[in-house]
Amino acid sequence: xxxxxxxxxxxxxxxxxxxxxxxxxxxxxxxxxxxxxxxxxxxxxxxxxxxxxxxxxxxxxxxxxxxxxxxxxxxxxxxxxxxxxxxxxxxxxxxxxxxxxxxxxxxxxxxxxxxxxxxxxxxxxxxxxxxxxxxxxxxxxxxxxxxxxxxxxxxxxxxxxxxxxxxxxxxxxxxxxxxxxxxxxxxxxxxxxxxxxxxxxxxxxxxxxxxxxxxxxxxxxxxxxxxxxxxxxxxxxxxxxxxxxxxxxxxxxxxxxxxxxxxxxxxxxxxxxxxxxx
Amino acid sequence: xxxxxxxxxxxxxxxxxxxxxxxxxxxxxxxxxxxxxxxxxxxxxxxxxxxxxxxxxxxxxxxxxxxxxxxxxxxxxxxxxxxxxxxxxxxxxxxxxxxxxxxxxxxxxxxxxxxxxxxxxxxxxxxxxxxxxxxxxxxxxxxxxxxxxxxxxxxxxxxxxxxxxxxxxxxxxxxxxxxxxxxxxxxxxxxxxxxxxxxxxxxxxxxxxxxxxxxxxxxxxxxxx
Amino acid sequence: xxxxxxxxxxxxxxxxxxxxxxxxxxxxxxxxxxxxxxxxxxxxxxxxxxxxxxxxxxxxxxxxxxxxxxxxxxxxxxxxxxxxxxxxxxxxxxxxxxxxxxxxxxxxxxxxxxxxxxxxxxxxxxxxxxxxxxxxxxxxxxxxxxxxxxxxxxxxxxxxxxxxxxxxxxxxxxxxxxxxxxxxxxxxxxxxxxxxxxxxxxxxxxxxxxxxxxxxxxxxxxxxxxxxxxxxxxxxxxxxxxxxxxxxxxxx
Numbered sequence: 001x002x003x004x005x006x007x008x009x010x011x012x013x014x015x016x017x018x019x020x021x022x023x024x025x026x027x028x029x030x031x032x033x034x035x036x037x038x039x040x041x042x043x044x045x046x047x048x049x050x051x052x053x054x055x056x057x058x059x060x061x062x063x064x065x066x067x068x069x070x071x072x073x074x075x076x077x078x079x080x081x082x083x084x085x086x087x088x089x090x091x092x093x094x095x096x097x098x099x100x101x102x103x104x105x106x107x108x109x110x111x112x113x114x115x116x117x118x119x120x121x122x123x124x125x126x127x128x129x130x131x132x133x134x135x136x137x138x139x140x141x142x143x144x145x146x147x148x149x150x151x152x153x154x155x156x157x158x159x160x161x162x163x164x165x166x167x168x169x170x171x172x173x174x175x176x177x178x179x180x181x182x183x184x185x186x187x188x189x190x191x192x193x194x195x196x197x198x199x200x201x202x203x204x205x206x207x208x209x210x211x212x213x214x215x216x217x218x219x220x221x222x223x224x225x226x227x228x229x230x231x232x233x234x235x236x237x238x239x240x241x242x243x244x245x246x247x248x249x250x251x252x253x254x255x256x257x258x259x260x261x262x263x264x265x266x267x268x269x270x271x272x273x274x275x276x277x278x
Numbered sequence: 279x280x281x282x283x284x285x286x287x288x289x290x291x292x293x294x295x296x297x298x299x300x301x302x303x304x305x306x307x308x309x310x311x312x313x314x315x316x317x318x319x320x321x322x323x324x325x326x327x328x329x330x331x332x333x334x335x336x337x338x339x340x341x342x343x344x345x346x347x348x349x350x351x352x353x354x355x356x357x358x359x360x361x362x363x364x365x366x367x368x369x370x371x372x373x374x375x376x377x378x379x380x381x382x383x384x385x386x387x388x389x390x391x392x393x394x395x396x397x398x399x400x401x402x403x404x405x406x407x408x409x410x411x412x413x414x415x416x417x418x419x420x421x422x423x424x425x426x427x428x429x430x431x432x433x434x435x436x437x438x439x440x441x442x443x444x445x446x447x448x449x450x451x452x453x454x455x456x457x458x459x460x461x462x463x464x465x466x467x468x469x470x471x472x473x474x475x476x477x478x479x480x481x482x483x484x485x486x487x488x489x490x491x492x493x494x495x496x497x498x499x500x501x502x503x
Numbered sequence: 504x505x506x507x508x509x510x511x512x513x514x515x516x517x518x519x520x521x522x523x524x525x526x527x528x529x530x531x532x533x534x535x536x537x538x539x540x541x542x543x544x545x546x547x548x549x550x551x552x553x554x555x556x557x558x559x560x561x562x563x564x565x566x567x568x569x570x571x572x573x574x575x576x577x578x579x580x581x582x583x584x585x586x587x588x589x590x591x592x593x594x595x596x597x598x599x600x601x602x603x604x605x606x607x608x609x610x611x612x613x614x615x616x617x618x619x620x621x622x623x624x625x626x627x628x629x630x631x632x633x634x635x636x637x638x639x640x641x642x643x644x645x646x647x648x649x650x651x652x653x654x655x656x657x658x659x660x661x662x663x664x665x666x667x668x669x670x671x672x673x674x675x676x677x678x679x680x681x682x683x684x685x686x687x688x689x690x691x692x693x694x695x696x697x698x699x700x701x702x703x704x705x706x707x708x709x710x711x712x713x714x715x716x717x718x719x720x721x722x723x724x725x726x727x728x729x730x731x732x733x734x735x736x737x738x739x740x741x742x743x744x745x746x747x748x749x750x751x752x753x754x755x
Contacts (some may be wrong), residue, residue: 031510055711081712085711086711093701094711096652096705097631099513099629100656107713109719109721110712113722115719115722118721119724136513140655140658155711161580281536282577282614282618283614284536284615285576285577285613285614285617288538301614306643309645309649319708321706321709323649324648325652325699325702328659329532329694329695331653332505332694335561336687336691353691370653373630373650373657376624377505377509379618379621380572381621382617384537392595442580442584444589445600445602446587446598449588451588455583456580459579459582470684474684474688477685477687477691478689478692479692479696480571481688481689482696485664490684
């Protein structure tokens with residue numbers, strides 16, 4: 001059983017204006033996982049993420065980091081955010097540096113690295129992500145896709161063990177979406193746990209190991225993505241749609257030697273082979 | 279109305295720097311206090327100066343047909359308070375000098391005095407004074423912004439007159455000359471900016487989002503009057 | 504216009520030279536322009552322009568366009584020096600000022616020389632490169648941090664403003680002066696509300712990266728070249744000397 005690195009138990013959060021955003025949310029993030037958080041607009045995904053990185057303190061419920069209750073003192077929060085990186089949906093909320101390398105070095109500098117070390121770390125991160133030539137470009141000259149990648153790089157440079165991304169593919173064209181997904185897979189392969197929220201059900205179905213569905217601030221269901229996305233009623237409650245591949249393969253009883261078909265490539269391969277008797 | 283780089287003789291340029299520095303230093307102390315009490319004010323102050331800068335880069339329609347730029351200092355004084363404006367205004371002036379070739383570094387002291395110190399204090403004083411006399415919000419804002427702008431223009435004319443006294447009539451004659459020359463552009467800008475500020479502030483008041491309450495961290499700032 | 508100087512600076516040929524070198528050259532000559540007579544001023548303007556156009560390869564069109572920005576103010580102000588006002592026996596006399604032409608020419612020359620120095624610096628040194636230098640000049644950290652956030656955001660706001668203006672124009676909000684004033688006020692309010700919202704979110708973004716209260720800047724990678732800095736100062740001395748020996752020339 002993989003270690004549980006982050007757990008939320010019965011989280012409640014109410015905004016100062018009175019709006020209830022989280023109403024008994026439960027979540028378990030295991031080490032090395034790829035978790036997709038799914039829910040309609042306003043279901044509480046962003047609020048949940050801000051609770052998971054210590055920005056918001058829940059009004060009720062418990063947050064456990066590696067089994068221990070989360071602390072909110074300055075040093076606790078620093079240690080917390082060193083381990084848990086949050087990439088916001090809007091990159092302009094996170095990019096503060098003048099040039100790309102200055103921005104990516106912001107995190108390592110805050111963690112106490114010397115300027116020369118921070119520069120090395122930033123360069124290394126850019127190389128790993130595939131943007132080494134961005135170093136001296138000013139942030140405001142970048143396109144939306146480029147800014148999203150730089151915002152991610154800024155968090156990855158801090159080498160967190162868990163990265164949470166709020167709608168990482170929102171607003172991106174197909175080529176940038178593919179780049180981002182490749183990046184997420186690469187960091188996952190390096191041992192980082194990845195949690196993200198998305199509206200793209202096909203992407204969630206293909207990419208995630210586990211999924212959690214949120215409805216109005218509560219957890220509707222949580223489990224392996226194949227099971228969760230097959231629960232039509234839950235998806236309806238959450239105002240989400242069934243992934244196309246799941247829908248089609250279920251309709252026609254297609255599998256890849258017994259395992260579910262979760263990618264286009266798998267489907268095309270399956271369709272090319274002559275149908276076997278069930 | 280920015281005094282351009284190299285325009286003032288060295289003694290005057292340096293002199294105005296010396297005059298403005300205490301106000302800037304007081305503004306910095308004020309800023310440090312605000313940020314210590316409310317760490318979240320840091321981002322607010324940065325966005326405020328970016329906002330003033332962008333506003334000042336707007337092109338206003340002008341009666342004479344040419345376009346002119348607002349200063350944003352009246353608005354800034356009412357929203358953020360005058361002590362903080364000494365620093366925010368100076369930051370805006372620095373960026374204007376380097377990014378827009380508007381103004382200068384040696385003349386920043388003089389420009390800061392008229393645009394980041396005199397203008398905001400006049401606008402702020404007038405606004406709150408008028409409100410205390412139960413004058414309507416709109417009229418107070420309009421008069422405060424317009425007269426604050428005019429105060430800036432008068433102050434700049436005085437600075438120029440001090441540096442270049444008239445051969446025959448000295449300071450007084452020169453002062454009149456500069457006032458007259460720049461009146462054509464400055465008076466319409468002041469009026470236009472007054473109107474725009476009123477519309478802007480009234481729109482803000484009708485919104486009253488949660489964020490506006492964040493302004494109350496700034497001493498004497500905010501729209502709670 | 505906001506983008507004109509800033510965007511070019513990031514791509515300029517001399518971008519990778521240490522900002523201190525450029526500051527020594529431009530700053531030294533700028534300060535000299537206050538102390539040198541007309542010949543010195545022309546030399547400064549000529550030298551800086553040649554270095555800008557031939558050395559740093561700044562496009563002539565860009566250089567002259569930016570230099571033209573302060574021109575209106577400079578010329579109007581100088582023109583005021585040509586005229587003299589006096590008040591005698593109840594009448595206002597307007598006449599030509601004695602020595603007015605000389606003062607006006609001196610002023611225009613100095614302003615142009617100084618402006619060329621400033622413009623040279625801003626066209627070859629992007630903001631992200633000169634901002635870390637400010638800490639060396641003992642500008643308080645709180646101010647530099649503020650400048651960093653301001654700089655980062657002014658482009659976001661400028662873009663937002665331009666979108667809002669285009670939307671207003673598309674809805675015919677710009678037809679009359681009254682309409683334009685009203686549109687500007689509404690746009691300003693909209694921009695301000697969004698900027699407050701943005702402020703809050705930027706704060707959260709910085710906290711998410713363990714911001715401790717002071718933005719540490721990455722210093723410039725290369726070291727400043729002492730020979731170049733010394734060379735610039737030497738150049739200033741040479742021009743100062745030329746100015747000094749030509750001081751007694753007519754119209755110098």
